């Protein structure tokens with residue numbers, strides 16, 4: 001499994017993350033995603049807030065909460081603002097139809113709630129995330145109590161599930177919601193909508209990492225340009 005390196009500088013991620021900040025206007029309520037690419041968006045929004053941009057934001061994780069506080073962005077909650085103007089978030093893989101897989105940082109449950117609460121859902125990513133079809137493992141947030149049942153059910157629908165283990169803690173990764181993460185490989189996912197529906201029926205899965213509700217994707221390229229794709 002590929003190691004995550006959230007602190008490594010990436011010009012492609014930076015270009016995409018900063019370009020998407022242009023979509024955020026005065027008066028908006030903004031959903032802030034999680035991960036190394038969204039971190040550039042949050043930092044850029046912080047710079048614009050310091051210059052007078054008037055926004056409030058809802059976070060998707062402890063990571064984005066810490067980054068937003070550091071950036072000086074005023075935070076609110078979905079309880080106070082259940083309808084967001086825009087959500088901007090990263091992705092682990094994006095297919096040609098803008099279906100995405102998320103959750104490499106175990107944040108996909110809150111990210112899905114925030115994305116579905118937003119009028120416009122925008123992905124920011126570097127070009128290495130693009131793929132004609134989805135074949136990345138699908139992160140599953142799972143109730144610890146249901147681990148064995150979920151492993152069995154995922155195998156029954158053709159998946160190869162692996163419990164995600166922590167790297168600087170003994171034992172499993174625990175999500176921001178107190179749950180386990182199981183990474184399930186299915187090879188090429190021919191129909192992401194069908195796979196999404198199948199996984200939603202598995203008892204014990206709190207949420208899976210397939211998102212089929214992306215409106216736009218900002219893809220940062222090695223030459224510093226940003227390609228904007230719309231669904």
Ligand SMILES: O=C[C@H](O)[C@H](O)[C@H](O)COP(=O)(O)O
Pocket residue numbers: 006033034035036037038089090091092102103104105106107108111
């Ligand atoms: O759980 C984490 C999120 O879904 C991230 O948005 C996703 O893993 C992409 O992260 P990054 O921008 O660091 O590649």
